[in-house]
Amino acid sequence: MIDDQRDIIDEVTEAEYKYGFTSDIDTDVIPSGLSEDVVRLISAKKQEPEWMLEFRLKAYRRWLQMKPPTWAHLKIPEIDFQAISYYAAPRKQAANADGEIDPELKATFDKLGIPLDEQKLLSGGVAVDAVMDSTSVKTTFREHLAELGIIFCSMSEAIREHPDLVRRYLASVVPVGDNFYAALNSAVFSDGSFCYIPKGVRCPMELSTYFRINAANTGQFERTLIVADEGSxxxxxxxxxxxxxxxxxxxxxxxxxxVEEQAEVKYSTVQNWYPGDKDGKGGIYNFVTKRAICKGQGSKMSWTQVETGSAITWKYPSCILQGDDSYCEFYSVAVTNHHQQADTGTKMIHLGRNTRSHIISKGISAGLSQNSYRGLVKVMPKATNARNYSQCDSLLLGDRCGAHTFPYLEVANDSAIVEHEATTSKIGEDQIFYCNQRGLSTETAVGLIINGYAKEVLNKLPMEFAVEAQKLLQISLEGSVG
Amino acid sequence: MNINSNINREAIGLFHSNSSTIESHSSRLLNQHRAQALELLEQLPSPDVKSEAYRYSLFPAERWMRCQKVFAPITCDISTDDIFRCNLPNLHAHLALTLNGFYYAVDAERLQKLPQGVIVGSLAQAAIEYPDLVAKHYNILAPNVSDSLVAINTALVQDGIFVYIPRNVVMEQPIQIINMLQGVEPQFVQYRNLIVLEENSQAHLLVCNHTLSPAAFVSNAVTEIVAAPNAVLNLVLTQNEHNQATHISHTHIDAQSGARVNTHTLSLHGGFIRNNLRIALSGEGAEANAYGLLLADRQQHIDNATLIEHIVPGCTSHELYKGILDEDATGAFCGSIVVHPNAQRTEAYQNCNNLLLTDTASMNAKPQLEIYADDVRCSHGATVGQLDAEAMFYLRSRGISERQAKLLMMFGFAHDVVQHIGIAPLRERIDELVHKRLNGELNRCHTCPINTVQQ
Incomplete structure (x- = not known):
């Protein structure tokens, strides 16, 4: 039995990372290293206004005084920030006047299954902002969305074309000095997506950003800003x-x-950065700060994430529930295999009255990986009738991996009800036996059980993603019988 | 880091300027361990600097700075009658007392030799009379945790209680340790207890902390407990100090194969309390049950930090901690379960429930699971909330006044923890104390004159 398991695990380890190809694209890369001059150079390359340069420099000076966080349950090798190039852009970038884009770029995104050609999509499909290395390559369906007053474009364009909106909201949720990596991002961010939904508008299609790292020795520092105005x-x-x-x-x-009054934002991620090989060599360090603010009364925020990639993940999509009656939910499946490490979870800060939050986190660890849930639920003294329910389950596949839970509950209001529960276990032999008995192979049984385990979260994903996520789960874990 | 309030450096300085006094009022064995602890203090972060372990309970440095540091035993005019009147009715326990950290001999005998080879008495004296026995266990468990307060204790401590239960001895009568604090000026007091239960032995141990005068004492206690294979220990810690007192306790327990350890940490009263409890399940089939109750009001702060380590396969642990917080009180629970690699067939459960009674009280909970083995059943749950509205309605609809209904429910809530206390007279007594406490009445042993100090 043990040998069988090893074989199956070996088989899976040999399964190739599907998106690991490189594209031969003429790229403009600045020399590695970080200094004020580099920050100025990035800003100049992007033809940014003076206030943006000031913003970057302020962030850079803050960053110099900060230290990388060490509290996470992660072993992070020392990162040489001077060895990274902070700007890389395809030289023949973006579309020309006729909307034609570099065929090589297009081919890359086609290969990834992200068509940049609007005709190829069914009507009412998904509008995509495709980001390669440091810049946005193309944003589809822009005109169609503009008719409704929706702004969906790259961050660089937004800075040039909608400076008032950007200035008003940029760093209003994640301040420049929030943490080490947020400060670094604020100083050197290259591109990302900007999205504004006007009052009362229901966006008719899914908006999507696809990030692709291509150039070597670079880092990707993108910045996304989404503003949902009242009732949108x-x-x-x-x-x-x-x-x-x-x-x-x-x-x-x-x-x-x-998220303004009565507005609703649903944010879904399928994170599939290169996780490194089976010996833990290579892979992306994914150190991300994601935060939403439910600003207005009755606003609603929903985070759904499927984390399967990255060598190291440090990520806590969080929400500040400021408006009365606001609600936030967090659904997460985090899968780690081989030498992957993940420390992920959420933060819910209850400020307003009658605010509610709901956390469902499912961790799956296999191989030699370490998978941690870290979450904070904080109820401030004025948050009357705040309500939170958190459930964090961990599934262990293999006897050499780790699953950890680090929840923090901080309650300063007597009318709050905060509940947390967590369980850790492996797939039960009785469960496998039950399936075997009904003619299912152990392999299929495990797939079935894992899928059922993650279903609650996968169900939250939009259709297009749910299928991809389900496949990803199978690729990452197939056969790692517990 | 603020250099001015570096407690570690202060403690090192204290040792060097008082080393001859400290060493002369202790024993050679205890003195031998100081150098290493002092070295450790150079490296560890100071306890008043925010750290993950003390996230919710920063060591009150200014209180500590104001304290007198006395390194010689004091005399006291408490009559033994008074002490015995503080004793629980029907408990019939063997008493062992400390006064400001030194063993306090009722009859000048520093080691009581009880029947069947049981030894109860001064740790420093035991280290002189039974050097091998004490050396085998002293300061073995405590250094496993990088906590500078433990290192400070090892560096400066002079005495405490030693309990030895030989093989196959089943102690019917409980042993009661009473730690008393007395002084006009605030004092920094340390003591160290070493409890050894040999194979197949059984004992009940009750530890009480009392302040005899209203000064702002700061006490730092370390207790090391070894439960050899198949030993059974019931440990009850009751804390009933006044609002100015600061009490930090560290209890390290090694439960070897088949041993069963039950702990009750009952914090009924105190200004600033932090209880660190670490239970290492180091032998197959060991079992630990940790219960805790905290009742806090005014500006009290009570924090329970537990660490249950499943080191080998086939061990079981249960934890239940409950808290009721009133007025401006703050509470914290930092519970950690670590399942080491290869500790298969582990069962570990942890539960922490808290009631907030006012909008100025607050509770922080940090229940954690760290699991490195796969054949485990682990779960934890934590809640912070109020009394169940439906249950309230049920009681009210039966004509019970709101106040009575609330009391009844809170009492029931606390009783979940109290009911597990193994010693019947003690259980009844604690129930009574909890009842009084919830009722807002004098919650301390009111029959005892040493405890009726004005607050």
Missing amino acids: YVSYLEGCTAPMRDENQLHAAVVEIV
Whole structure:
């Protein structure tokens, strides 16, 4: 039995990372290293206004005084921030006047299954902002969305074309000095998506950003800002992949979301950065700050994430529940295999009255990986009738991996009800036996059980993603019988 | 880091300027361990600097700075009658007392030799009379945790209680340790207890902390307990100090194969309390049950930090901690379960429930699971909330006043923990104390004159 398991695990380890190819694209890469001059150079390359440069420099000076966080349950090798190039952009970038894009770029995204050609999509499909290395390559369906007053474009364009909106909201949720990686991002972020949904508008299609790291020795630092004005609704998807390389690459993004009165934002991520090979060589360091603020009364925020990639994940999508009656939910499946490490979870800060939050986290660890849930539920003294329920389950596949739970409950209001529960176990022999008995192979049985285990979260994903996520789960874990 | 309030450096300085006094009022064995602890203090972070372990309970440095540091035993005019009147009715326990950290001999005998080879008495004296026995166990468990307060204790401590239960001895009568604090000026007091239960032995141990005068004492206690294979220990810690007192306790327990350890940490009263409890399940089939109750009001702060380590396969642990917080009190629970690699067939359960009675009280909970083996059944749950509205309605609809209904429910809530106390007279007594405490009445042993100090 043990030998069988080893064989199956070996088989899986040999399964290739599907998106590990590199594209031969002429790329403009600045020399590695970080200094004020580099920050100025990035700002100049992007033809940014003076206030943006000031913003970056302020962030850079803050960053110099900060230290990388060490509290996570992660072993992070020392990162040489001077060895990274902070800007890489395809030289023949973006579309020309006729909307034609570099065929090589297009081919890359086609290969990833992200068509940049609007005709190829069914009507009412998904609008995509495709980001390669440091810049946005193309944003589809822009005109169609503009008719409704929705702004969906790259961050660089937004800074140039909608400076008032950007200035008003940028760093309003994640301040420049929030943490080490957020400060770094604020100083050197290259691109990302900007999205504004006007009052009362229900966005008719899913908005999506696809991030691709291609160039070597670079880091990706994108910045996303989503603003949902009063009574609006948007569903946003984020996907990402990177080539297989032996060295580690840094991805330090910031996502900020502002949800105004009665508005609703649904943010879904399928994170599939290159996780490194089976010996733990290479892979992306995914150090991301994501935060939403439910600003207005009755606003609603929903985070759904499927984390399967990255060598190291440090990520806590969180929400500040400021408006009365606001609600936030967090659904997460985090899968780690081989030498992957993940420390992920959420933070719910209850400020307003009658605010509610719901956390469902499912961790699956296999191989030699370490998978931690870390979450904070904080109820401030004025948050009357705050309600939280958290459930964090861990599933262990294999006897050499680790599953950890680090919840923090801080309650300063007597009318609050905060509940947390967590369980850790492996797949029960009785469960496998039951399936075997009904003619299912152990392999299929495990797949079935894992899928059932993660179902609650996968169900929350939009259709397009749910299928991809389910496949991903199977690729990552197939056969790792507990 | 604020250099001015570096407690570690202060403690090192204290040792060097008082080393001859400290060593002369202790024993050679205890003195031998100081150098290493002092070295450790150079490296460890100071306890008043925010750290993950003390996230919710920063060591009150200014209180500590104001304390007198006395390194010689004091005399006291408490009559033995008074002490015995404080004793629980029907408990009939063997008494062992400390006064400001030194063993306090009622009859000048520093080691009581009880029947069947049981030894109860001064740790420093035991280290002189039974050097091999004490050396085998002293300061073995405590250094496993990087906590500078433990290192400070090892560096400066002079005495405490030693309990030895030989093989196959089943102690019917409980042993009661009473730690008393007395002084006009605030004092920094340390003591160290070493409890050894040999194979197949059984004992009940009750530890009480009392302040005899209203000064702002700061006490730092370390207790090391070894439960050899198949030993059974019931340990009850009751804390009933006044609002100015600061009490930090560290209890390290090694439960070897087949041993069963039940602990009750009952914090009924105190200004600032932090209880560190670490139970290492180091032998197959060991079992630990840890219960805790905290009742806090005014500006009290009570924090329970537990660490249950499943080191080998086939061990079981249960934890239940409950808290009721009133007025401006703050409470914390930092519970950690660590299942080491290869500790298969582990069962570990942890539960922490808390009631907040006012909007100025607050509770922080940090229940954690760290699991490195796969054949485990582990779960934890934590809640912070109020009394169940439906149950309240049920009681009210039966004509019970709101106040009575609330009391009844809170009492029931606390009784979940109290009911597990193994010593019947003690269980009844604690129930009574909890009842009085919830009722807002004098919650301390009111029959005892040493405890009726004005607060």
